[in-house]
Amino acid sequence: MRPELLKGHLDALLLAALEDEPRHGYAVIETLRTGSDGTLDLPTGTVYPALHRLERAGLIASRWHTVGGRRRRDYQLTAAGHAALAQHRDTWDRFSAAVTALLGRPVTPPTG
Amino acid sequence: MRPELLKGHLDALLLAALEDEPRHGYAVIETLRTGSDGTLDLPTGTVYPALHRLERAGLIASRWHTVGGRRRRDYQLTAAGHAALAQHRDTWDRFSAAVTALLGRPVTPPTG
DNA sequence: CTCCATATGTAGGCTCACAAAGTATTGTGA
DNA sequence: TCACAATACTTTGTGAGCCTACATATGGAG
Numbered sequence A, B: 001m002r003p004e005l006l007k008g009h010l011d012a013l014l015l016a017a018l019e020d021e022p023r024h025g026y027a028v029i030e031t032l033r034t035g036s037d038g039t040l041d042l043p044t045g046t047v048y049p050a051l052h053r054l055e056r057a058g059l060i061a062s063r064w065h066t067v068g069g070r071r072r073r074d075y076q077l078t079a080a081g082h083a084a085l086a087q088h089r090d091t092w093d094r095f096s097a098a099v100t101a102l103l104g105r106p107v108t109p110p111t112g
Numbered sequence C: 001c002t003c004c005a006t007a008t009g010t011a012g013g014c015t016c017a018c019a020a021a022g023t024a025t026t027g028t029g030a
Numbered sequence D: 001t002c003a004c005a006a007t008a009c010t011t012t013g014t015g016a017g018c019c020t021a022c023a024t025a026t027g028g029a030g
Helices: A010-017 A025-035 A044-056 A079-102 B010-017 B025-035 B044-056 B079-102
Strands: A060-067 A070-077 B060-067 B070-077
Touching: A010 A025, A010 A044, A010 A079, A010 B079, A025 A044, A025 A070, A025 B079, A044 A060, A044 A070, A070 A079, A079 B010, A079 B025, A079 B079, B010 B025, B010 B044, B010 B079, B025 B044, B025 B070, B044 B060, B044 B070, B070 B079
Parallel strands: none
Antiparallel strands: A060 A070, B060 B070
Protein backbone atom coordinates (compact mmCIF):
# COMPACT_ATOMS: atom_id res chain seq x y z
CA MET A 1 0.00 0.00 0.00
CA ARG A 2 1.62 3.22 -1.16
CA PRO A 3 2.06 5.65 1.70
CA GLU A 4 0.59 8.67 -0.09
CA LEU A 5 -2.81 7.00 -0.28
CA LEU A 6 -3.39 7.85 3.35
CA LYS A 7 -2.79 11.56 2.95
CA GLY A 8 -5.60 13.63 4.30
CA HIS A 9 -7.43 10.68 5.80
CA LEU A 10 -5.21 10.01 8.79
CA ASP A 11 -6.99 12.35 11.18
CA ALA A 12 -10.32 10.74 10.41
CA LEU A 13 -8.95 7.29 11.19
CA LEU A 14 -7.31 8.36 14.43
CA LEU A 15 -10.44 10.09 15.66
CA ALA A 16 -12.54 7.06 14.74
CA ALA A 17 -10.16 4.77 16.62
CA LEU A 18 -10.74 6.84 19.75
CA GLU A 19 -14.47 7.13 19.42
CA ASP A 20 -15.58 4.07 21.40
CA GLU A 21 -13.19 4.44 24.31
CA PRO A 22 -9.95 6.17 25.26
CA ARG A 23 -6.86 4.47 23.88
CA HIS A 24 -3.13 5.03 23.93
CA GLY A 25 -1.08 5.44 20.77
CA TYR A 26 0.12 1.88 20.53
CA ALA A 27 -3.44 0.61 20.96
CA VAL A 28 -4.61 2.99 18.26
CA ILE A 29 -2.13 1.43 15.85
CA GLU A 30 -3.39 -2.02 16.80
CA THR A 31 -7.00 -0.97 16.43
CA LEU A 32 -6.40 0.39 12.95
CA ARG A 33 -4.42 -2.66 11.88
CA THR A 34 -6.86 -5.27 13.10
CA GLY A 35 -9.88 -3.17 12.09
CA SER A 36 -8.59 -3.06 8.53
CA ASP A 37 -7.59 -6.73 8.39
CA GLY A 38 -3.94 -5.74 8.28
CA THR A 39 -4.30 -3.35 5.37
CA LEU A 40 -3.38 -0.29 7.38
CA ASP A 41 -0.28 -0.82 9.51
CA LEU A 42 0.77 2.67 10.47
CA PRO A 43 4.31 3.38 11.68
CA THR A 44 4.79 4.99 15.07
CA GLY A 45 6.48 7.95 13.38
CA THR A 46 3.18 8.63 11.68
CA VAL A 47 0.79 8.08 14.54
CA TYR A 48 2.45 9.75 17.51
CA PRO A 49 3.12 13.11 15.87
CA ALA A 50 -0.41 13.06 14.45
CA LEU A 51 -1.88 12.47 17.91
CA HIS A 52 0.16 15.37 19.25
CA ARG A 53 -1.15 17.55 16.46
CA LEU A 54 -4.73 16.54 17.15
CA GLU A 55 -4.29 17.34 20.82
CA ARG A 56 -2.83 20.75 20.02
CA ALA A 57 -5.86 21.29 17.81
CA GLY A 58 -8.13 20.49 20.74
CA LEU A 59 -9.75 17.47 19.10
CA ILE A 60 -8.42 14.96 21.64
CA ALA A 61 -7.17 15.16 25.22
CA SER A 62 -4.54 12.97 26.88
CA ARG A 63 -3.76 11.68 30.36
CA TRP A 64 -0.71 9.76 31.47
CA HIS A 65 -1.04 6.42 33.21
CA THR A 66 1.34 3.73 34.38
CA VAL A 67 0.20 0.20 33.68
CA GLY A 68 2.42 -2.73 34.54
CA GLY A 69 5.44 -0.49 34.89
CA ARG A 70 4.91 1.02 31.45
CA ARG A 71 4.02 4.62 30.84
CA ARG A 72 0.96 5.12 28.69
CA ARG A 73 -0.72 8.19 27.32
CA ASP A 74 -4.44 7.67 26.90
CA TYR A 75 -6.27 9.86 24.47
CA GLN A 76 -9.97 10.56 24.28
CA LEU A 77 -12.14 12.62 21.96
CA THR A 78 -13.23 16.10 23.00
CA ALA A 79 -16.56 17.55 21.92
CA ALA A 80 -14.73 19.27 19.10
CA GLY A 81 -13.20 15.92 18.20
CA HIS A 82 -16.60 14.30 17.90
CA ALA A 83 -17.75 17.11 15.65
CA ALA A 84 -14.60 16.87 13.55
CA LEU A 85 -15.09 13.14 13.17
CA ALA A 86 -18.63 13.66 11.89
CA GLN A 87 -17.26 16.17 9.41
CA HIS A 88 -14.53 13.76 8.29
CA ARG A 89 -17.15 11.06 7.74
CA ASP A 90 -19.14 13.36 5.46
CA THR A 91 -16.03 14.26 3.54
CA TRP A 92 -15.00 10.63 3.20
CA ASP A 93 -18.46 9.64 1.99
CA ARG A 94 -18.39 12.25 -0.75
CA PHE A 95 -14.80 11.62 -1.72
CA SER A 96 -15.06 7.85 -1.82
CA ALA A 97 -18.36 8.00 -3.69
CA ALA A 98 -16.77 10.24 -6.31
CA VAL A 99 -13.68 8.08 -6.76
CA THR A 100 -15.67 4.86 -6.79
CA ALA A 101 -17.98 6.31 -9.43
CA LEU A 102 -15.07 7.47 -11.58
CA LEU A 103 -13.21 4.20 -11.24
CA GLY A 104 -16.45 2.38 -12.02
CA ARG A 105 -15.82 -0.72 -14.02
CA PRO A 106 -16.56 -0.48 -17.72
CA VAL A 107 -19.90 -1.96 -18.58
CA THR A 108 -19.58 -5.73 -18.60
CA PRO A 109 -20.51 -6.87 -22.09
CA PRO A 110 -23.66 -8.98 -21.82
CA THR A 111 -22.62 -12.59 -22.27
CA GLY A 112 -24.81 -14.29 -24.86
CA MET B 1 -12.48 19.29 -0.42
CA ARG B 2 -9.00 19.40 1.07
CA PRO B 3 -6.35 18.91 -1.62
CA GLU B 4 -4.39 16.24 0.23
CA LEU B 5 -7.32 13.86 0.05
CA LEU B 6 -6.48 13.18 -3.56
CA LYS B 7 -2.86 12.25 -2.93
CA GLY B 8 -1.97 8.91 -4.37
CA HIS B 9 -5.30 8.52 -6.15
CA LEU B 10 -4.77 10.95 -9.00
CA ASP B 11 -3.14 8.48 -11.37
CA ALA B 12 -6.02 6.07 -10.98
CA LEU B 13 -8.56 8.75 -11.86
CA LEU B 14 -6.64 9.96 -14.89
CA LEU B 15 -6.21 6.47 -16.25
CA ALA B 16 -9.89 5.74 -15.68
CA ALA B 17 -10.86 8.93 -17.52
CA LEU B 18 -8.92 7.71 -20.54
CA GLU B 19 -10.18 4.17 -20.48
CA ASP B 20 -13.22 4.49 -22.73
CA GLU B 21 -11.69 6.65 -25.43
CA PRO B 22 -8.73 8.95 -26.02
CA ARG B 23 -9.16 12.40 -24.51
CA HIS B 24 -7.13 15.59 -24.24
CA GLY B 25 -6.22 17.15 -20.91
CA TYR B 26 -8.99 19.67 -20.79
CA ALA B 27 -11.54 16.98 -21.57
CA VAL B 28 -10.10 14.80 -18.83
CA ILE B 29 -10.73 17.58 -16.33
CA GLU B 30 -14.31 17.88 -17.58
CA THR B 31 -14.82 14.15 -17.42
CA LEU B 32 -13.65 13.98 -13.83
CA ARG B 33 -15.74 16.97 -12.79
CA THR B 34 -18.98 15.83 -14.34
CA GLY B 35 -18.36 12.18 -13.45
CA SER B 36 -18.05 13.15 -9.80
CA ASP B 37 -21.01 15.53 -9.78
CA GLY B 38 -18.67 18.46 -9.35
CA THR B 39 -16.90 17.05 -6.32
CA LEU B 40 -13.55 16.75 -8.08
CA ASP B 41 -12.64 19.90 -10.00
CA LEU B 42 -8.93 19.50 -10.64
CA PRO B 43 -6.77 22.49 -11.56
CA THR B 44 -4.77 22.39 -14.79
CA GLY B 45 -1.56 22.67 -12.80
CA THR B 46 -2.43 19.32 -11.30
CA VAL B 47 -3.66 17.46 -14.35
CA TYR B 48 -1.22 18.42 -17.12
CA PRO B 49 1.97 17.61 -15.23
CA ALA B 50 0.41 14.35 -14.08
CA LEU B 51 -0.39 13.40 -17.67
CA HIS B 52 3.22 14.15 -18.64
CA ARG B 53 4.40 11.95 -15.84
CA LEU B 54 2.10 9.11 -16.87
CA GLU B 55 3.35 9.38 -20.43
CA ARG B 56 6.98 9.27 -19.30
CA ALA B 57 6.05 6.19 -17.31
CA GLY B 58 4.67 4.57 -20.46
CA LEU B 59 1.12 4.25 -19.15
CA ILE B 60 -0.41 6.60 -21.72
CA ALA B 61 0.61 7.83 -25.19
CA SER B 62 -0.18 11.19 -26.78
CA ARG B 63 -0.72 12.60 -30.25
CA TRP B 64 -1.13 16.23 -31.25
CA HIS B 65 -4.16 17.36 -33.21
CA THR B 66 -5.54 20.68 -34.34
CA VAL B 67 -9.27 21.05 -33.92
CA GLY B 68 -10.97 24.34 -34.76
CA GLY B 69 -7.68 26.18 -34.75
CA ARG B 70 -6.77 24.91 -31.31
CA ARG B 71 -3.93 22.55 -30.58
CA ARG B 72 -4.91 19.49 -28.62
CA ARG B 73 -2.94 16.65 -27.19
CA ASP B 74 -4.95 13.46 -27.12
CA TYR B 75 -3.94 10.76 -24.69
CA GLN B 76 -4.80 7.10 -24.76
CA LEU B 77 -4.01 4.19 -22.50
CA THR B 78 -1.19 1.83 -23.39
CA ALA B 79 -1.29 -1.85 -22.50
CA ALA B 80 0.77 -1.02 -19.43
CA GLY B 81 -1.75 1.71 -18.64
CA HIS B 82 -4.64 -0.74 -18.70
CA ALA B 83 -2.71 -3.05 -16.39
CA ALA B 84 -1.85 -0.17 -14.07
CA LEU B 85 -5.49 0.87 -13.96
CA ALA B 86 -6.55 -2.62 -12.94
CA GLN B 87 -3.93 -2.52 -10.22
CA HIS B 88 -5.13 0.89 -9.04
CA ARG B 89 -8.69 -0.42 -8.84
CA ASP B 90 -7.60 -3.29 -6.63
CA THR B 91 -5.69 -0.93 -4.39
CA TRP B 92 -8.60 1.48 -4.19
CA ASP B 93 -10.99 -1.32 -3.32
CA ARG B 94 -8.83 -2.48 -0.47
CA PHE B 95 -8.04 0.99 0.76
CA SER B 96 -11.60 2.29 0.63
CA ALA B 97 -12.95 -0.88 2.22
CA ALA B 98 -10.46 -0.49 5.07
CA VAL B 99 -11.24 3.18 5.66
CA THR B 100 -14.98 2.67 5.37
CA ALA B 101 -14.80 -0.18 7.88
CA LEU B 102 -12.72 1.87 10.31
CA LEU B 103 -14.94 4.91 9.99
CA GLY B 104 -17.95 2.64 10.37
CA ARG B 105 -20.70 4.33 12.32
CA PRO B 106 -21.06 3.20 15.91
CA VAL B 107 -23.83 0.69 16.25
CA THR B 108 -27.13 2.50 16.11
CA PRO B 109 -29.00 1.63 19.31
CA PRO B 110 -32.12 -0.29 18.31
CA THR B 111 -35.05 2.08 18.65
CA GLY B 112 -37.83 0.42 20.59
C1' DC C 1 21.42 -12.01 29.09
C1' DT C 2 19.56 -11.64 24.79
C1' DC C 3 15.60 -10.87 22.14
C1' DC C 4 11.03 -9.45 21.31
C1' DA C 5 6.79 -7.04 22.37
C1' DT C 6 5.20 -3.04 24.48
C1' DA C 7 5.28 2.00 24.62
C1' DT C 8 6.64 6.73 23.39
C1' DG C 9 9.17 10.14 21.12
C1' DT C 10 11.99 13.44 17.50
C1' DA C 11 14.52 15.07 13.31
C1' DG C 12 14.95 15.19 8.65
C1' DG C 13 13.58 14.25 4.14
C1' DC C 14 10.75 13.30 0.16
C1' DT C 15 6.67 12.98 -2.60
C1' DC C 16 3.10 15.16 -4.82
C1' DA C 17 -0.72 18.13 -5.72
C1' DC C 18 -1.48 22.89 -5.86
C1' DA C 19 -1.17 28.05 -6.68
C1' DA C 20 0.21 31.32 -9.77
C1' DA C 21 1.72 32.95 -13.84
C1' DG C 22 2.18 32.81 -18.75
C1' DT C 23 1.04 31.68 -23.97
C1' DA C 24 -2.37 31.35 -27.63
C1' DT C 25 -6.85 30.89 -30.20
C1' DT C 26 -11.92 31.24 -30.78
C1' DG C 27 -16.32 33.03 -29.72
C1' DT C 28 -19.38 36.53 -27.82
C1' DG C 29 -21.44 40.63 -26.26
C1' DA C 30 -21.39 45.62 -25.97
C1' DT D 1 -13.44 47.59 -32.13
C1' DC D 2 -12.64 46.09 -27.62
C1' DA D 3 -13.02 43.37 -23.61
C1' DC D 4 -13.79 39.15 -21.71
C1' DA D 5 -14.87 34.32 -21.24
C1' DA D 6 -13.96 29.71 -22.67
C1' DT D 7 -10.84 26.55 -24.64
C1' DA D 8 -6.19 24.43 -24.43
C1' DC D 9 -1.55 23.80 -22.84
C1' DT D 10 2.77 24.73 -19.97
C1' DT D 11 6.16 25.64 -16.18
C1' DT D 12 8.08 27.16 -11.61
C1' DG D 13 8.00 27.24 -6.94
C1' DT D 14 6.08 25.86 -2.67
C1' DG D 15 3.81 23.77 1.17
C1' DA D 16 1.50 19.99 3.54
C1' DG D 17 1.95 15.79 5.41
C1' DC D 18 3.45 11.18 6.10
C1' DC D 19 7.49 8.17 6.35
C1' DT D 20 12.29 6.53 7.45
C1' DA D 21 15.45 6.15 10.77
C1' DC D 22 16.82 6.56 15.07
C1' DA D 23 16.59 6.95 20.20
C1' DT D 24 14.78 5.59 24.82
C1' DA D 25 12.79 2.50 28.33
C1' DT D 26 10.31 -1.56 30.63
C1' DG D 27 8.71 -6.43 31.07
C1' DG D 28 8.56 -11.19 29.87
C1' DA D 29 10.24 -15.41 27.47
C1' DG D 30 13.92 -18.51 26.34
